Amino acid sequence: MRHWTRHPLSTLAFCSIIAVGVAAFFSIRLANRAAISGFTYFDRTLGLRPDLVLTCPSGQFSEEDLYSIQNQLDSIPCVMAPVLETTATDAAQKGDSLNLHQFLVVGLDTFAMSNLIYYDPDSSNESAYHAWKESSHHSQGETGEASYGVVVSQALANKRNLKTGDQMEVIIDDRNTILSILHVSRDEVFKVSHPSTILFMNIVDLQRAMQQTGLSHRVELYFPPGRDKSILMDKAQGNLENNQRWTVDTPQTSLNSNASVTRAFRLNLTILSMLALVVGMYLIMQGMDAAIVRGRMEIATLRSLGITPGAVKTAWLLESLWYGLLGSGGGLILGWAGAQGAVRLVASTVNALYLQSASESADWNHSEAVLALSLGCMASLAAGWFPARESAETQPAEIFKQGRQGGFMTALNKPLLGAGIAIMGWVAAYMPPYPDEHGWIPLGGYTAAFLWVLAATLIAPAGLRWMAPLLQPLTGYHAVFMYAFSQLRRPTGRHLLSVAALTVAVGMAGGMTFMIHSFETTMIHWISQSLNADLYVASQGFGSASSQNRMSKATWQSISNHTDIKRADVGQIFPIDYQGRKTFLTSMPVSNPLDWEYALWIQKPSSSPSASSNTNMPVAVVNESFQSRFDVKIDDLIKIPTPKGYKTVRIAGVFAEYGNEQGTVAVDRNLVSDWFQDERAVNIAVYLNPGADPEEVRNEILSRQTGISIRTNRVLREEVLEIFHQTFSVTHVLQWIAIAVAIAGLTMAMITSLVERQLEFQVMKNLGMTRFGMAMATGMEGLACAWTGFIFGTILSACLGWLLVVVINKQAFGWTLQSAIPWKDHVSLLVILSLFVLASTIPVGWWVSTKRMHKEE
Amino acid sequence: MTAIMGPSGSGKSTLLHCLGGVDKADSGRLFFRERDMMQMLPSEIAGLRRTQIASIFQFFYLLPTLTVEENIEFPLQIQSIPQDKRRDSVASILKQVGMTNRKQAFPNQLSGGEQQRTAIARALITSPKVILADEPTGNLDSQNGRLILDLMQNLICAKGIALLLVTHSQEASAICNTTWKMQDGNLIV
Known part of the structure; x- marks a missing residue:
């Protein structure tokens, strides 16, 4: 104490x-x-938590599926509640940002909505429930937009000062839609705090709003409470399992799947x-x-x-x-x-x-x-x-x-032991990834990173002694250098540890920068290769993997028919489950992958199919993440789940794509539309006739089409890079925290060390050295330690950067990145580090030099 | 060569620190060559210590990370004397104190006597006008103490440098021409 x-x-x-x-x-x-x-799942329902959740590998249930499920459940007493989900953009939000905040709209059936009257002391819920059930729901707004009833969360009502009867305008797909508030869900009723970004609608209304009659994304099963509940659930699970069209999960496993x-x-x-x-x-x-x-x-x-x-x-x-x-x-x-x-x-x-x-x-x-x-x-x-x-x-x-x-x-100071550990790390880096049920874990990569950090800790302190002869020529120039650099010959434990800490901080932060810079360089190359259209059109608010807003066929056809447009490539995307894992099916604008001029190929499709390949079978190309996650290769046949059943396609090529790590399989758009009976587009890439002005065409389309956003090529590239930088914003913050801690450590080491060496300062004062000289000597000493840490940190960062780019990133995400050394960032780091070290050590030297001698004796 | 003797706590070392400009007297005036040291700027006092005043201590106070040669050279470096001149001076003084063969050693590799010889060389290298020595033999055995006193007598006298020696030892004070006593902070001449 x-x-x-x-x-x-x-x-x-x-x-x-x-x-x-x-x-x-x-x-x-x-x-x-x-x-x-x-x-x-508590957030996504009004009250009861489902006992079982059925999801479909193709991501969509048809009405036919619902009848099949009902048949399979036979006479088991339970309630089957189909749910439909989509995203909606708040029409009040201005701007074309790719990352606009979205509402999650949950379409519930009458049973789920009946929970509104589960606890209702003032009967307000009951009125809302009856309004929901009995009203025609769907009406026309004053300006011609569709209007539907909606239940909003208490959080949203508080945030926007909304009450029953108010209206709010959103964009569902590419249509402006008026939502009339039927009820504000109260947190105390359902014992759950619904976030402000969720809206509940009647499923039939939502199907109408999306123009997708009969569509549902999952089916929730509710069993009557009581002792027989688990028996009934087991029986239902037994009946429903072994059907390729759907999978049966508990809400927790579904949530884990998201995680x-x-x-x-x-x-x-x-x-x-x-x-x-x-x-x-x-x-x-x-x-x-x-x-x-x-x-x-x-x-x-x-x-x-x-x-x-x-x-x-x-x-x-x-x-x-x-x-x-x-x-x-x-x-x-x-x-x-x-x-x-x-x-x-x-x-x-x-x-x-x-x-x-x-x-x-x-x-x-x-x-x-x-x-x-x-x-x-x-x-x-x-x-x-x-x-x-x-x-x-x-x-x-x-x-x-x-x-x-x-x-x-x-x-x-154990450089030889450090070298031995570094070699062990090298061996670990080449270990294959560890497979688990969700994919690969780059255990060897993580082990190598740990061993290299440990090795650097043992090697870098020796660097102080190696630095001493390098700096020796400078010691002849001035007493400041002589004293400062002589400390490197016989460094104290504190010097050694602060160098080790700086090496680790610079190494790990530099390694991350190496990876981010490589990623950015690769992204820029990918963007320059892939984003070549003049305009990109999407429904307003679409721009992220989580967005479900789509453009109707009428909208994209109308845009495609514009006189200044030479070609419009329609893009579609459907989330699917392949081999029990989430991935994406996207449309390819051409039927033959060889004609896909803007794809960046990792493995280009062969112009002459191999003897073993079935030339009549539809072809697909997959991205790298898909290839590594599902361990597939060219000419493999894969079965894609669709609402029309499993469709077999042949893999013809592998392309680079850095939008998601879950993998993408791309098939001719006509086939995808047919399989999913859905012509809605996520975006269209528009190529203009020569001489047409992109800005003029954009403005002209926007003047007659609402609910969409159009970006020029330049704007889209900028926004993609902006999202990229935002993605790594947390990383940057963490890097700087580590560097700040290391600088604080070096300062602490210098203070401790100088306080212990006060007497030396008194001697130097006796020999006629000025306070300024002593402060500068301290600064130089700190700088020498910082630079030693920086040099070894740079070597460590190159090793960790390589590990992140070539091993960990490839094994965890499946992306091939082009290695790029972030020279500029590294020089900036050196300058910032040097300035901070000087700013923190020189005052310490000045302070120690002002101490009086007799107090120390 | 003047010796100051007195019991512990009489103020001998404090007087030496004030004379060396590393401490400030609470009252009184202090002159160096008719200049009032109390009125001098810190940089001017540092200048005096660089060129005019040198110190020798009981515990040697060599800089532990510098070799013998570098410790001796260090005051010249502070004065920014060119390297070739420094080398000549250091070689000469090393020879005089008999430390040439130990010039690459670090202080912790030296005996007490060797450390004090290095400290004397460091004090002499700038050819100061005054050397302030605080118990220079206090941490040495009698044989080494005798050697150090001989060395001081020979080298300091030969160079015509004034020596102010604070000591408890009669043997040390014997090498001086004058001996003053201090008691309760007062100098009895």
Whole structure:
């Protein structure tokens, strides 16, 4: 306890380091959790939770399917409730951004809506229910738009000040639609807080609004409560299983399936969020080592008085644990606050790349808090373990002899052991990925990353000694250089650890930058190859993987017939389940993949089909993610689920696409439309006649067509890159946190080291060195450490970057990326690092130089 | 060569620190060559320490990360003296203190006597006008203490440098021409 009170600043520093690490981890975990559980099944229903959920591999149930399900259920007493979902754009939102906020519209049948009267003390729900059931629902608005009844959440009503009877305008597909509020669902009735982004409609109304009669996306089964419920459920499951047209899940497994879609993204983010904690561990270790070195005489005295080594070790470990507890506690508060900001960044990425998320805020979660707290305490204990062991095992006489020299961290200098571990990492990098039910986990890649970070920790400190002869020529020029660089010859444990921490921070942050830069370079190349149309038309609000807005056939035909348009490629996309995993079926604008001029081929289709291939069979091309996820190759035959049954196609080629990691199989659009009986388009790529002005054509189409947005080629490219940058915004924040922690660590190391070397400063003062000279010497010393860390961090970042681009990314997402070294970012990092180090170490040197000599004697 | 003797706590070291400009006196005035040191800027005092005043300490206070040669060269580097001139001066002084064969050693590789010889060389290298020595033999055995006193007597006298020696030792004060006593902060001349 005495140490904590006597050194409040260092205690605060240790706790802050742990707090920052725990906060980064906790905020990302909460944000991830919020983003993937944005819409749970509780949110998607009004009241009762379904007992079983039937989904269709083709993503769509027809009325015929519903009759089949009913037949299979035979006489089992249960309610079958089909559900239809789509997205709607808020018509009040202005702008053509690709990432407009969307509503999730859930079409429920009469049974699900009957829950409105489940708890209804003032009978308002009952009136709404009867209004829903009995009204014709569908009417024409004053300006001719379709109008439907809708139930909105309490959150939305509060946010927009809406009440029963009010109207709101949305865009469903490409049509402006008026929604008349029948009822505001009350959170206390259903014991669930519906988010502000969900709307409930009658399924028949929604089918009308989407012009898709008889369509439903899933079927929910509700069984009567009672002792027989589980027997009935088992029986129903038994009857419904073994039918290829649908799969039977519990709501939880369906939710898990959504979570599995984003698993690789979340896993990578979680690992990255631990970066600050890892760097923080080095600093705690350094701080503990400094404290032990400082208290050596005291330890030796205690040992000579008969205190056992175990008791000494326990005392130091308790101190570490205390720092861990205090820091983690602060980290949880910081992390929870940070999560409120992080959730928006993570949710927007999940929205853009994966699925619709309703998350607007992250809720406190006890299990995540316990995990983060444990991690913080474990990191602190692990960091304190080695210094504590060193303090306990050194004999008292030896401690007296060592005085303030050394410290266990001087033993960190093990370049040969580091080289051996690095080689082990190299072997691990070439290990095949570990297969699980959702895909591949790049275990070898993660192991290699861990081993390389460890190796860098052991090699980089030796770099200080290697730097000394390199800087030797400079020492002749001035006493400032002489003193500063002489410290590298005989570095203290604190120097070694701060270099190790900086190496790890720069290495991991640089590795991520390497990956992001490679990704960006590849994306730009892909965009320049693939996005060549003059205009891109989509329904308003469409622009992300989660958006379900489509353009009607009438709309895209009308646009295609414009006199200035030479060609219009219609794009369609349908989410499907292939081999039990979610993927996408998209349309190819041509029947022969060889004619697809703007595809960026990884494996180009052969102009002469192989002898084994069936030339009459429809051909498909797949993207890399599909190829790696489902382990398919050219000429393989795959069965695609469609509402018309399974269709077999032959894989003819593999193309590059970086829009999703779930995989895409592309087939001729005419076939896709026929299989799904759906002519609606997600977008159309418009090629203009020579001489036509894209802006003029755009404005002309928009003047007569509502509910769509049109982007010129330049705007679309800019927006795609904007979304790309937004995707990595969390990564950038985490990188800078790690770098900041490492710089703080170096500053802390310098302060501790300089305070211990105060006497040397007094000697230099005696020899006539000015305060400015001493401050500059400190700055140079800090700079030399920072640059050593930077050089080794750069080597580590190249290795980790390669690992991320070639191994982890390829195995986790299936994307081939073109390696590109981010020179500019790296030079910027060096400049920023140097400036921060100078700004933090020079004042420390100045401060120490002002100390009076007699006080130190 | 003047010795100042007195019991512990009498203010000998404080006086030396004030004279060396590394501490400020609470009252009184302090002149160096008719210039009031109390009125000097820190940079001017640093200038005095670079060229006019040198110090030798009981605990040697060599910079631990510099070799013997570099420790001796260091004051010249602070004065920005060209490298070739520095080398000549260092070689010469190393020879005088008998440390040529130990010039690449670090302080922790030296004996107490060797460390003090290095400290004397460091003090002499700038050819100061005054050397302030605070118990230079206080941390040495009698044989090494005798050697150091001989060295100081020979080198400092030979160069005509004024020496102000703070000591408890009668043997050390014997090398000085004058001995003053200090008691309770007062100098008894």
